[in-house]
Amino acid sequence: MTEGFPSQEGNVPLDDDFQLVNKAGDAQRHDYGIPLAVLAELTHRCPLQCPYCSNPLELESASNELGTADWLRVIEELAEIGVLQIHFSGGEPTVRKDLVQLVAKATESGLYSNLITSAVMLDRAKLAALAEAGLKHVQISFQGAEAGVADRVGGFRNGHAKKLAVAGWTRELDLPLTVNAVMHRQNLHQLPEIIEMAYTLGAARIEVANVQYYGWALKNRQSLMPSPDQVDECVRVVEAARARLEGQMEIDFVIPDYYALRPKQCMGGWGRQFFNISPAGKVLPCHAAETITDLRFDSVRDHSLAWIWENSPAFNAYRGTDWMPDPCKSCKFKEVDFGGCRCQAYALTGNAGNTDPACAKSPLHADVFAIAEAESLADQNRFIYRNFSGGLEEGK
Numbered sequence: 001m002t003e004g005f006p007s008q009e010g011n012v013p014l015d016d017d018f019q020l021v022n023k024a025g026d027a028q029r030h031d032y033g034i035p036l037a038v039l040a041e042l043t044h045r046c047p048l049q050c051p052y053c054s055n056p057l058e059l060e061s062a063s064n065e066l067g068t069a070d071w072l073r074v075i076e077e078l079a080e081i082g083v084l085q086i087h088f089s090g091g092e093p094t095v096r097k098d099l100v101q102l103v104a105k106a107t108e109s110g111l112y113s114n115l116i117t118s119a120v121m122l123d124r125a126k127l128a129a130l131a132e133a134g135l136k137h138v139q140i141s142f143q144g145a146e147a148g149v150a151d152r153v154g155g156f157r158n159g160h161a162k163k164l165a166v167a168g169w170t171r172e173l174d175l176p177l178t179v180n181a182v183m184h185r186q187n188l189h190q191l192p193e194i195i196e197m198a199y200t201l202g203a204a205r206i207e208v209a210n211v212q213y214y215g216w217a218l219k220n221r222q223s224l225m226p227s228p229d230q231v232d233e234c235v236r237v238v239e240a241a242r243a244r245l246e247g248q249m250e251i252d253f254v255i256p257d258y259y260a261l262r263p264k265q266c267m268g269g270w271g272r273q274f275f276n277i278s279p280a281g282k283v284l285p286c287h288a289a290e291t292i293t294d295l296r297f298d299s300v301r302d303h304s305l306a307w308i309w310e311n312s313p314a315f316n317a318y319r320g321t322d323w324m325p326d327p328c329k330s331c332k333f334k335e336v337d338f339g340g341c342r343c344q345a346y347a348l349t350g351n352a353g354n355t356d357p358a359c360a361k362s363p364l365h366a367d368v369f370a371i372a373e374a375e376s377l378a379d380q381n382r383f384i385y386r387n388f389s390g391g392l393e394e395g396k
């Protein structure tokens with residue numbers, strides 16, 4: 001799963017007068033010459049069935065995945081165009097039998113490699129082999145603080161216990177650990193325990209990432225959307241934990257966009273610093289870009305990465321600020337948040353070129369807040385689990 005790719009920054013914090021409080025600055029100009037990091041989605045296969053998975057609804061079959069030779073070539077190209085970090089993700093990247101080989105290639109090419117994993121398919125020997133191949137960091141997703149909630153959300157029995165074991169091995173092997181906690185209405189009550197769990201596991205960092213609603217999460221929005229009261233409590237819990245654990249564990253925090261006043265600077269700006277490579281080799285400006293069905297994406301099967309980064313019409317569609325409509329065009333924050341999230345604009349307005357309704361300046365902002373509040377109170381708690389046949393309703 002791809003939640004928690006570190007490029008998906010939180011909502012830009014502003015005071016009531018829309019004055020910039022922090023972030024941004026001169027470094028945020030749209031000089032998008034060199035991508036810094038790539039999310040390599042090796043496969044969409046995954047034993048978990050999380051109802052908020054950021055993979056597209058139409059998952060790529062194993063037979064259409066890039067082969068080992070293609071990935072080895074792509075990793076070389078990444079280094080050539082200046083990429084510094086590779087995040088191996090999926091689906092579940094440890095499904096791939098060539099993962100150790102790919103990590104070794106990344107190491108040889110001078111790339112910092114991170115494994116984004118559900119952890120349930122790892123054993124200690126495999127993790128040690130990855131460390132030996134030069135893996136630098138492990139990020140494990142947790143669905144709750146204990147097995148009852150966590151295994152239900154992930155749709156995978158005994159997954160939570162396995163994750164705890166793998167987190168322990170990660171630290172034994174002296175690899176830095178990040179806990180990725182995707183939060184929503186049905187697990188937010190466990191947030192204090194999840195933060196405590198991450199600390200006890202020796203995580204250097206926890207991402208408290210409220211669900212972002214596109215793809216599978218949009219399909220499950222009624223079952224996942226937290227109430228405004230839950231979000232307020234979540235903010236309080238995070239602030240208290242940050243004060244208590246300062247200098248011991250970093251806490252990243254993303255609130256649900258629907259309750260934000262300002263949009264997040266998604267992916268550091270479209271086509272500006274980051275990109276994704278899908279299992280089939282399509283190069284995407286973000287992990288959810290395939291939800292924008294009127295864009296076409298170029299593939300590493302047909303073009304070099306250097307060509308795609310510069311010339312792909314999908315990348316150039318929303319780069320910089322020239323594409324922006326009002327109110328973005330005349331907004332003083334346009335080079336701070338770059339108009340927010342294109343995938344969310346598409347999901348909520350049908351046009352990826354519209355202002356992200358997460359922004360209070362969008363004419364749709366109040367409607368979106370009202371949708372969120374109403375759905376958070378809906379008596380709909382059953383998930384539609386992610387799978388290769390369009391989803392499976394919980395209990396069926």
Ligand code: FES
Pocket residue numbers: 266267270286287288289340341342343344
């Ligand atoms: Fe925000 Fe795609 S997820 S631009």
